[in-house]
Amino acid sequence: MLAKPPSNRGMVVLDRTKFGASVPLMMAKLQHPSLIGRLGKECPSDLLDTRGISRVIKITEQDRGILLNPDIKSKAMLSETAREMLGDSEVSPYTLELDYNYWSTEEILRSILPSELADVPTGFTVVGHIAHMNLRDQYLPYKHVIGQVILDKNPSIKTVVNKLDSIHSVYRTFDMEVIAGEDGNFEVEQLESNCRFRFDFRKVYWNSRLHTEHDRLVSLFEPGQSVCDPFAGVGPFAVPAGKKNVLVFASDLNPFSYEAMVNNVNINKVGQFVHPFNIDAREFIRGSTKRLLEFQAKYPTLTPPRKKVSRSKSASPPQPDIEVPKYFSHFVMNLPDSAIEFLDAFRGLYTGIEEAKDFPLPTIHVHCFHKHSPLEKEPPIEVVESDLAERCSRALGFTVHRENMKFHDVRKVAPTKEMYCISFQLPKEVAFA
Incomplete structure (x- = not known):
């Protein structure tokens, strides 16, 4: 660094001329x-x-x-x-x-914030043209100057918002305030997994930090399989899966998420394979097998769309029709705050369905959080996995041993809070309970 920016401790309204x-x-x-x-x-x-x-x-x-x-x-x-x-x-x-343009976001903010605030809040999540921050209380007096610096130093950002509360449990949305930039423009377009997603960021749940997890799970789905996604949001699992010729029944209780998902299915031209619903997750799971059987009876095969080719290349032969399965191979339970509580809906999944005795049992992928006290050391992974296995077993009403589960550490949400994905085959005793 050639020089440090001039000290402007306590500045709450950005004055760029003070940084020469x-x-x-x-x-x-x-x-x-x-x-x-x-x-x-x-x-x-x-x-x-x-x-x-x-x-x-x-x-x-x-x-x-x-x-x-x-x-x-x-x-x-x-x-x-x-x-x-x-x-x-x-x-x-x-x-x-x-001048002001020379120094980085961190250098500018470090010269503005009080010296006792050791950490500089430069981290944010990008959603379309929006930068989403989660400022701690001690930084709130400087929120507007922080937002303006973020805006200045990132040309693709048009709006900076700060999260005001925790996620609402029903629709997974949270209140936010604009701290810099355009106010009222929350309609975003996000590119992920070679797909385009459009939605109103205020009204739906979206977390760009989960793109790796979206890709990881979708990579497990095979063309021709059927997947049930009861907490589908705007389609980050369903739409990329549909592009792989995977049949997906996807539902979200939030009407705005459902509306955006319908639009995203159309934008990405996967309507043949992705079928959106606006149904409560527990009800959606319980009726999933019957719903798929009715669909399969009406549409026994699906024709994959022809792939576009350039004029210089000869057209590829059409892909063969895909037979629609009578059963789901995977269930994606992407509601980490409470998805485990919905596992009771799988009791009797196949009960009363005569032909289900020949169905393979589906793999359940349930996302969840594990927290520990800030006064305690982080527990060993064996303790975490045992605790998560016990929680799943309690909700299912049947013991699934830890050795029969796969645990994937998705991301650290907070110093004492980790997000996991637990994958296991639904026990026969639960499916036919």
Whole structure:
């Protein structure tokens, strides 16, 4: 770093003019433009090398100079190679003027926030054109200046919002306030898994940090399988799965999520394979087998869409029709705050369905949180897995041993809160209970 930005402790309204600084350097006047490349290649340590600053200075229309390493205070301090190249060229003082645009988000905020606030809140999640922050209480007096700096330093961001409360349990939404940028423009478009998603960020649940988990689970689904997604949101699992020719019955109780999911199915042209519903998750799970059997009786096969090819290539042969299964291979339970509580809905999944005795048992993927007290050490993974297995067994009304489950650590949500995905085959005793 050439210099630190001027201290502006306690600034709550951003004044960009307060961030000017002068840096004394030395400049070598160049006898010929070709020296720029030669010096950069053979004498890099002699030259200024800092982000965002060009070391080549225009002196006149014909003359150019080059800025030297800040540690070099005279021509005599240059390397022998550099002195030979420059010959009798003049080396003279030069004052480099820095302004607000030079410094990074962290550098600016560190110069503004009180020194007792050791951490600088530069982290945010990007959703379309929105930067979503979750500021702790001690930073709230500076929220607008923090938001404005984030906005200034990220050209693709148009709006910065701050989360106001925890996620509402029913629709998984949260209240937010605009702390910088455009107010009222919450309609976003997000690219993920080679799919486009459009939705109103205020009214639905979306977490860009889960894109790896979306891709991981979708990679487990095979073309021609059927997947049930009772907490589908706007379709981050369902739509990419549909692109793989996986039949997905996807539901979300939030009418805004359902509406966005219908739109996303159309945008991504997966309507043949992804079928949205607006039904309570417990009811959706209980009726899932019957719903699929009715669909299979009406549509025994599905025709995959033809893939587009360029004019220079010959058209690929059409893909064969896909037979619709009578059973679901996977259930995705992506509601980590309470998905385990819905496992009771699987009791009797196949009860009363004569042909179900020949169905393979589905794999359940249930997302959940595990928390521990901040006064205690983080528990060993064996303890965590045993606790999660016990919670699932309690909800199912049947013991599923930890050895028969797979545990995937999705992400750390907070220092004492981890998100997991537990995958296990639904026990026969539960399916036919």
